[in-house]
Amino acid sequence: MGELLKYLRVQWDRVGAVVCAIAGIVALIVGYVGTSGTEYIAEQIPYLVSGGVTGVMLLAAAAVLWISADLRDEWRELASQGETLRREQEERRSELRAYIDAEVSRRVAAGPAPARSTDG
Amino acid sequence: MTTLATAGRTAPPREAEAPPARPRAAGRYLTDPSPWRRSYAIVPGILATLGVVVLIVCWVQLSDKVIWREQVSWLVGACLGAGAFVLGGVLWLLVGLREVRRGFRDLRHDQERILGLADLAPVVRAGGPVTLVSAPGMQRAHRPDCLLLRGKSVTPLPVFDDRPRCGVCADA
Secondary structure (H helix, E strand, O other): OHHHHHHHHHOHHHHHHHHHHHHHHHHHHHHHHHHHOOOOHHHHHHHHHHHHHHHHHHHHHHHHHHHHHHHHHHHHHHHHHHHHHHHHHHHHHHHHHHHHHHHHHHHHHHOOOOOOOOOO | OOOOOOOOOOOOOOHHHOOOOOOOOOOHHHHOOOOOOHHHHHHHHHHHHHHHHHHHHHHHHHHHOOOHHHHHHHHHHHHHHHHHHHHHHHHHHHHHHHHHHHHHHHHHHHHHHHHHHHHOHHHHOOOOOOOOEEOOOOOOEEOOOOHHHOOOOOEEOOOOOOOOEOOOOOOO
């Protein structure tokens, strides 16, 4: 139960999308039943608005919520890659610092290089 | 041919070769938990709320009417309300897509910037690919296939080594 609640909390946008989609379908069905129950246009129009238009709006809200959830996933993936990149950068930076320190120490300890050359 | 410094002189590595002391400010994708800031929700929120309110008002008004001609205007109003609601959702998604696209662009820039250090990393890690080499007693930097290196045991040079290039293999 705790796991389910945690999942619902983390995936609130997908849960909202599913709820909106179900509500939209129910609204469309109710609108259809209400509209088909009368032959007068003036009595059908309120069902068209409360059932049809509202159902379409709820389905649109479900789509928006679901795509928002996908975008949030994409954003989390970006953050994960960026964090990996930063760790790699820090690692290379420390390696490079260590190398430069060692190279400077080596050159200072070696003193002036010999003048004789065997190449070019 | 670029000569970094005079051969045989003991010189510390140039300042420019050292890594920067502080990393550049991170992209927003690293600091923000979501592509949307609070301010981004204002316009889509207003449109969606307006759409719902207009829809409810229109539905209440047209439910009271019994003549089709009197209902039409409220029906049109309800459709406009639904349109405003959908437009708010579309704006919300467009902002999110834009921010994710910017996040990828920032990540690509960060990768390019950080991978600039990758040119130096093979020098630090033994066995990595190194362009220039030298051998004991040699004062110049050579390509690994330089003729002057024949029969000599070579060692890789760091990219910021200040010795001059070999005149034989430099232009090869």
